[in-house]
Amino acid sequence: MNDPVTGHCLCGGVSFVVTFSTENGINLCHCQMCRKQTGTLFSSWAIAERSAFSWQSGEDQIQSYPSSPGHERTFCSVCGSQVPMTGGNQVAIPMGLLNEDPGIRPQRHLFAASAYAGYPISDELPQFEAAPPEWGQRPERSDAGDTIPGMINGGFLCGTLRFHITAPPTKIMHCHCSRCRKSRASAHVSNLYIDPDTFVWNAGEENVTLYTLTDTQHTIGFCKSCGATAPLVFPGLAIVPVGNLDDVVDVSNAPHIFCGSKAPWFTVMGHVPQFDTTPG
Structure with a gap:
């Protein structure tokens, strides 16, 4: 195991401590849902065991949004930062929240087929067109509304x-x-x-x-x-x-x-x- 690291949202209200296994890696996800929520070109997150994670403050200010069946995205209701998502025995940790080096590095690109065309993937990490096989089917979802041609x-x-x-x-x-x-x-x-x-x-x-x-x-x-x-x-x-x-x-x-x-x-x-x- 790596050393414990701390993390918190922008306002500092939601905070946590987590320890990542040396076998963990960071996922860079290009799905439209991640891009639309974070406003970034890709989201960056890693899985930790629930037993290696603990909330320090702010659970009461976490809000969730059901982005797809059986999947809720969580964020701080005060500052809007995406925050860890707990489910079963695992926790998905948004890496931008961390204060220290977690001891792990990016391991793969997910939903590479949905990557933003204005910023091509340029590294040599493995790429999955959608979710990795061990996750089963996780279809992409588009919320694009009416568009104005030429804009x-x-x-x-x-x-x-x-x-x-x-x-x-x-x-x-x-x-x-x-x-x-x-x-x-x-x-x-x-x-x-x-x-x-x-x-x-x-x-x-x-x-x-x-x-x-x-x-x-x-x-x-x-x-x-x-x-x-x-x-x-x-x-x-x-x-x-x-x-x-x-x-x-x-x-x-x-x-x-x-x-x-x-x-x-x-x-x-x-x-x-x-x-x-x-x-x-």
């Missing part, structure tokens, strides 16, 4: 919120800072930065909850029904999670920022711009 369309896991963007982004970045990793519970976040005048809510704006981390300006938006990460619209700037998108935007060559803070278990692949903090 960049997107929405939430639960389908209550829809939006479109009328012009290309002004900037694209992948951020590895600890706050972003906590808020999305994954390896890193990927965002479009756009002129707010080009962003249009189609439906469900009233379902978005905002949370600002204490003593900072770091703000996250999430759906109060399913916990999906939401776009943020400020005066002069809108930030759109790439995982929300139904249409393809090429984000493969966008810079990776705050790599000095990246998760110790994740490696940025390819010859892409990388910065310890921000460019310049």
Whole structure:
């Protein structure tokens, strides 16, 4: 067994301790449900035995959403971070929540057939088109709603919120800072930065909850029904999670920022711009 590690959501209300077996590995899941909930290009999680996991605080602020038959996705009702999902004798741990090196590394890509076309898989890890055989049939689900031709369309896991963007982004970045990793519970976040005048809510704006981390300006938006990460619209700037998108935007060559803070278990692949903090 590896050493115990701690983890918590962005607001710190939900916290836990877990120990991973040396036989464990991290799953990188590209299914649309994971992308829609986390707002990221893929989710990052690992299985631990229930006996090696314990809640430290915040079980009463966990909310769940039934994303498919027999499967509920859990998130913090205060800050929207995806949190561990318990079931039977095992627990699925979102890796972006961890505070220390868990001693395990990515082992495979799941639902690779659903991977976001604007960010091709570039490493040599094994790829499964859907779930691995030992899990049985776990069909992909699409919640894409009505789309507007010629626009960049997107929405939430639960389908209550829809939006479109009328012009290309002004900037694209992948951020590895600890706050972003906590808020999305994954390896890193990927965002479009756009002129707010080009962003249009189609439906469900009233379902978005905002949370600002204490003593900072770091703000996250999430759906109060399913916990999906939401776009943020400020005066002069809108930030759109790439995982929300139904249409393809090429984000493969966008810079990776705050790599000095990246998760110790994740490696940025390819010859892409990388910065310890921000460019310049």
